[in-house]
Amino acid sequence: MAAVENDVRIIKADRPPQRFARGWHCLGLADSFRDGKAHAFDAFGTRLAIFADSTGKLHVVDGYCPHMGASLADGEVKGDNLACPFHGWQWGGDGKCKAIPYATRVPPRARVKSWPTMEENKQLFVWHDVEGSLPDPAVKIPRIEELFTGEYSEWIWETVTINTNCRELIDNVADVAHFYYVHGARATYFKNTFEKHVARQEMRGKPRADQQVAGATEFGGSAVTIEELYSVATYYGPAYMIDQLSSTVNGMKVEAYLINCHVPIDHDSFILHVGLAVKKLPFLDDEMNAQIAQMYAKGNRDGFFQDVAVWKTKCRIDNPLLCEVDGPIYQLRRWYEQFYVDVADIAPDMVDKFEVEVDLAKSNQLWDVEEAANAAAQAAE
Numbered sequence: 001m002a003a004v005e006n007d008v009r010i011i012k013a014d015r016p017p018q019r020f021a022r023g024w025h026c027l028g029l030a031d032s033f034r035d036g037k038a039h040a041f042d043a044f045g046t047r048l049a050i051f052a053d054s055t056g057k058l059h060v061v062d063g064y065c066p067h068m069g070a071s072l073a074d075g076e077v078k079g080d081n082l083a084c085p086f087h088g089w090q091w092g093g094d095g096k097c098k099a100i101p102y103a104t105r106v107p108p109r110a111r112v113k114s115w116p117t118m119e120e121n122k123q124l125f126v127w128h129d130v131e132g133s134l135p136d137p138a139v140k141i142p143r144i145e146e147l148f149t150g151e152y153s154e155w156i157w158e159t160v161t162i163n164t165n166c167r168e169l170i171d172n173v174a175d176v177a178h179f180y181y182v183h184g185a186r187a188t189y190f191k192n193t194f195e196k197h198v199a200r201q202e203m204r205g206k207p208r209a210d211q212q213v214a215g216a217t218e219f220g221g222s223a224v225t226i227e228e229l230y231s232v233a234t235y236y237g238p239a240y241m242i243d244q245l246s247s248t249v250n251g252m253k254v255e256a257y258l259i260n261c262h263v264p265i266d267h268d269s270f271i272l273h274v275g276l277a278v279k280k281l282p283f284l285d286d287e288m289n290a291q292i293a294q295m296y297a298k299g300n301r302d303g304f305f306q307d308v309a310v311w312k313t314k315c316r317i318d319n320p321l322l323c324e325v326d327g328p329i330y331q332l333r334r335w336y337e338q339f340y341v342d343v344a345d346i347a348p349d350m351v352d353k354f355e356v357e358v359d360l361a362k363s364n365q366l367w368d369v370e371e372a373a374n375a376a377a378q379a380a381e
C-alpha cells in the first residue's frame, strides 16, 4: 500500500495561551484621556477604567466596582477620585475607596487594583503581569526625542478592533514573503534580530512594478511614485512596535515614525492602534506637510487592512511549513513566548541573541520574472 495519505502535512493548532502577555501595553494617546471624563477600556479579559486626577495625572484602575459591580467608567470624575455611577462610592487613583457619601466609615478592604502606568511619546501605557510584579526597569519604551522638537507632525492615530489572537500580528515581524503578495511591495533586504525583550525587522524594499501601492496613488493631483522604502521596525516587549520609515517619494526623502501597538481584549480579539508622525519637509508649507502625513497614514491604514483581510479567513497554525526563503517564524514565536511564561521559566533560547539575514537574491530574480509576465499580460488586455 502506498503511504501517500500519511505524507500529507497536517496543520496543528492549540488554543491560544490562556494568559496575557507580560509587559507595557499602550492604551492610546495620553491627552485623549484628559477630557475630564472616565474611559472604559476592555483589555486582558476584564475592564479597565481610565481617568485623570486634578493634576492631569492619568490613572488606570479595575473597571468594575467591588461594591455591587457597576462599571466605574460610567461614573464621574470628582476632584481626584472616580465616583461610581451606582451608589457614589469614590475611588482614588491608588485604588483605595476614599469616601462613601452615605456612610461615615469606609470598609478597610475597599480597594480595587490600580494598574502601573507611565507616559511616553505622548501615549499612555499600562503594565500587565499575571504574576503581579511591578514593571521591570530593564524593559523600557524608548523615547522618540524628535517628537518633542516640532520637526514632526502630531500623531495621526487610529484604533481598530481585530477579531483574532494577537500572535497573527506578531508573525508579521518575520514574514518576509507576505509583503509581496499582500502589500504589493517586495523586499530586497530583510534581517531579523531578537534579543531579550526586543525583536527587530530591518527591511529595504520597493513597490511591485506591476501594482500600484495601496493608498499612495495620488498626491497634489499628480501620481505618486515610491522609489524605495527602508524600514526598521522594533518591538519593545510583546505589544509596542516603533517603525522608523524612510522612503523616497517622487524623488523626495520622506521620513516617518509608525507606531503599531496592540492590547488584547481577550484571547480571540485585540485592539490595534496605528499612529503615524511624519517629518515635516522644510521647503513645504504646513498644508502640504499635512497632506503628505495624511497620505502616508492612509497608505499605512490600507496596509493593515490588507493583513486583516487575510486574518479573517485564515486558521491558527502552530507548525507552519516553511521554505528556505521564509523568515525565522519559529525563532520569533520562541522569542514571543517569554512574555507568556513566569519570569522564572524564561528559557535562554527565548531571550538569547538571534540574528538572521534572509538571502533574497533568487527570490528577486523570480519576482522580476513574475512582474514582467504580469505586466505583459496586462498590456495584452
Ligand code: FES
Residues within 6 Å of the ligand: 065, 066, 067, 068, 069, 070, 084, 085, 086, 087, 088, 089
Ligand atoms: S456598585 Fe459602585 S458604588 Fe455601588
Ligand SMILES: [Fe+2]
Residues within 6 Å of the ligand: 172, 178, 182, 183, 307
Ligand atoms: Fe503585513
